[in-house]
Amino acid sequence: MASLLRVRPRHCDAQAMVHAIRYYEFFEDAMLDWLDERGGYGRLREAGADLVIKASGCEHHAPARLDQVLTVETRPARVGTTSITMTFTLRHEDELVAVGTLVYVCVRDGGPVPLPAMLTAPA
Template structure:
């Protein structure tokens, strides 16, 4: 698990002063990038070194409590599953230890043409995933 902090800016909120629901996906992306960075890579390195991309093919958010303008949030990202050609990240959004939201994203591993590809074993090991759990 890798955690990062993010302060909610006014532009992240709706007219009611609550974080707009879709912005949680942006928060997830930021924490996923920090997860990859903590493993010694940047997402750009992933594309350049391996010639692969990880587009989101599934996303889910469960909202428990609202986050508001100027809240200091902690967003946790965990690589919960890595398969031959996909990966799942789980997320938790907290404010001072209070759980505000949970969610996940699933990513396909594809080449620049969009064809599904296997994740390189070196990459899986670097991300801490060990061996793939099964097909796609």
């Protein structure tokens, strides 16, 4: 699944490059787009579940700059019983910008629970 986003001034530092912390916002937005394809975050919450981030990381390959349109490819890298590891690949045109990995744990009432079918079923 791919999302498009334009780099806005609020994403950038004084050199008009995306600040490192902003990539995590891009990953989160792409994750919400991925969830939308499966019924949405609201559907997950209606099922009594939520996702919390257990681990995150980002490898930076090239700077993203003001007004560029980035493509964010989102895919599950690993689906466990109570967690899902997502990979986010950001590109500007054909140039690799960054690769992020986030591990989400499905929780209910403060404890881990099995992933609902909407997260494990193919899109």
